[in-house]
Amino acid sequence: MGPVQAVDQPPMAQTTSVPAAGHVLARPSASLAPRIVILGGGFAGVTTALELAKRCAGVLPVHITLISDQNFFLFTPMLAEAATGAVESRHILYPIRPLCGAWGIEFGEMWVEALDLDRRRILARHRRSPARQQVHYDALIIALGATPNVGMAPGAAEHALTFKGAGDAVQIRNRVIDLFEAAALTDDPWVRQRLLTFVVVGAGHAGTELMAALEELTRGILLRHFESIPKDSVRLVLVGSAVLPQTATNLAAYAKEQLLARGIELETNRAGKVTEEGLTLQDGRLIPSACVIWTAGNRVSLVVADLPVAKTKDGRLLVNEFFKVKGPAACTPWATMRRRRVRTPGLRTWPRHR
Ligand SMILES: Cc1cc2nc3c(=O)[nH]c(=O)nc-3n(C[C@H](O)[C@H](O)[C@H](O)COP(=O)(O)OP(=O)(O)OC[C@H]3O[C@@H](n4cnc5c(N)ncnc54)[C@H](O)[C@@H]3O)c2cc1C
Numbered sequence: 001m002g003p004v005q006a007v008d009q010p011p012m013a014q015t016t017s018v019p020a021a022g023h024v025l026a027r028p029s030a031s032l033a034p035r036i037v038i039l040g041g042g043f044a045g046v047t048t049a050l051e052l053a054k055r056c057a058g059v060l061p062v063h064i065t066l067i068s069d070q071n072f073f074l075f076t077p078m079l080a081e082a083a084t085g086a087v088e089s090r091h092i093l094y095p096i097r098p099l100c101g102a103w104g105i106e107f108g109e110m111w112v113e114a115l116d117l118d119r120r121r122i123l124a125r126h127r128r129s130p131a132r133q134q135v136h137y138d139a140l141i142i143a144l145g146a147t148p149n150v151g152m153a154p155g156a157a158e159h160a161l162t163f164k165g166a167g168d169a170v171q172i173r174n175r176v177i178d179l180f181e182a183a184a185l186t187d188d189p190w191v192r193q194r195l196l197t198f199v200v201v202g203a204g205h206a207g208t209e210l211m212a213a214l215e216e217l218t219r220g221i222l223l224r225h226f227e228s229i230p231k232d233s234v235r236l237v238l239v240g241s242a243v244l245p246q247t248a249t250n251l252a253a254y255a256k257e258q259l260l261a262r263g264i265e266l267e268t269n270r271a272g273k274v275t276e277e278g279l280t281l282q283d284g285r286l287i288p289s290a291c292v293i294w295t296a297g298n299r300v301s302l303v304v305a306d307l308p309v310a311k312t313k314d315g316r317l318l319v320n321e322f323f324k325v326k327g328p329a330a331c332t333p334w335a336t337m338r339r340r341r342v343r344t345p346g347l348r349t350w351p352r353h354r
Helices: 043-056 076-084 096-102 166-183 189-195 205-225 249-261
Strands: 035-039 063-068 072-074 093-095 106-109 111-116 121-125 133-136 139-142 146-148 197-201 235-239 265-267 271-275 278-281 286-288 291-294 298-300
Touching: 035 043, 043 063, 043 096, 063 096, 072 096, 076 166, 076 205, 093 096, 096 106, 166 189, 166 205, 166 291, 189 197, 189 286, 197 205, 197 278, 197 286, 205 235, 205 249, 235 278, 249 265
Parallel strands: 035 063, 035 139, 063 106, 197 235, 197 291, 235 265
Antiparallel strands: 072 093, 111 121, 121 133, 146 298, 271 278, 278 286
């Protein structure tokens, strides 16, 4: 399994025109087996690859290729626990290669740069390689997921931490412990207050879960080990118009009650900008903090954003009831979706996929 990186998006090699060399994935073959290429090694991509392989085994000859930028599968439901150390971060990662190998699925760890739907090819490369590969397919499944939308507020991309990848969990934990160490060395209450103020922007599932876990880590565990830090020094602020807005109202109300009971501040004013000083709300108030974590909103992969096919207003691919992207039947791929109902004109609304 490859290293867990603090930044999940790989630095791209400088050269863009070096031709592909070495072992090329999904090479056109003389056999009649169709080449199915799946992009993305998350829940959707891995499950689709395994399910296809199982269902086709011994029945239909297919060549399945899975491409993802990481060779491990991340179990996001326990990312908050990994961030706070309740579980070892490596324990929520599962290597993809053995899974694929067991079912004859070809795997390539590559960053997908672009899709050419007309010519049915993918341009991708490994982060250490200057050489781009052209991967050909007969059928394409896009499962590239989404990332926190740090473009929603100025400074968020530069100054806020995100909470999506395995590396994010490591970074958050390191930052929290580092700030406690710094706070233990100051007598200035204002400096200490800023160092020990932890802000999570976004009160959806990920943000709320993370805030609760941070409360356990900071007040429940770390304070015990820092005798010089006064017990009431930790400030926790969850920023969002509502707690768990996508959840049933009684559960959301219960979660809100629990957060307040644990001394977590709920800030309903919108986030304005993030700077080195902390988070400034849209009403102008500054929450001084050296740890702002951004979980609000989602944005689709740039590869998807560039595709010349039908999309929703926020850039997601429009699919029909078979998850087929809307467009000319001959060249359109299939796509998976995340926590959204799908509306296609003239068709029904399809249920949540979660
Ligand atoms: C902290 C957290 C907790 C969550 N908890 C829950 C929960 O308890 N229950 C629940 O149902 N859902 C939960 N979710 C949501 C769930 O994780 C997502 O719905 C799910 O991950 C979506 O799966 P996916 O395969 O579509 O996308 P992803 O899991 O995002 O997978 C996309 C994959 O594509 C790869 N990729 C992206 N771009 C490229 C590229 N250009 N080239 C190559 N590879 C690329 C990514 O590295 C990733 O491996 C949680 C999410 C988070 C962040």
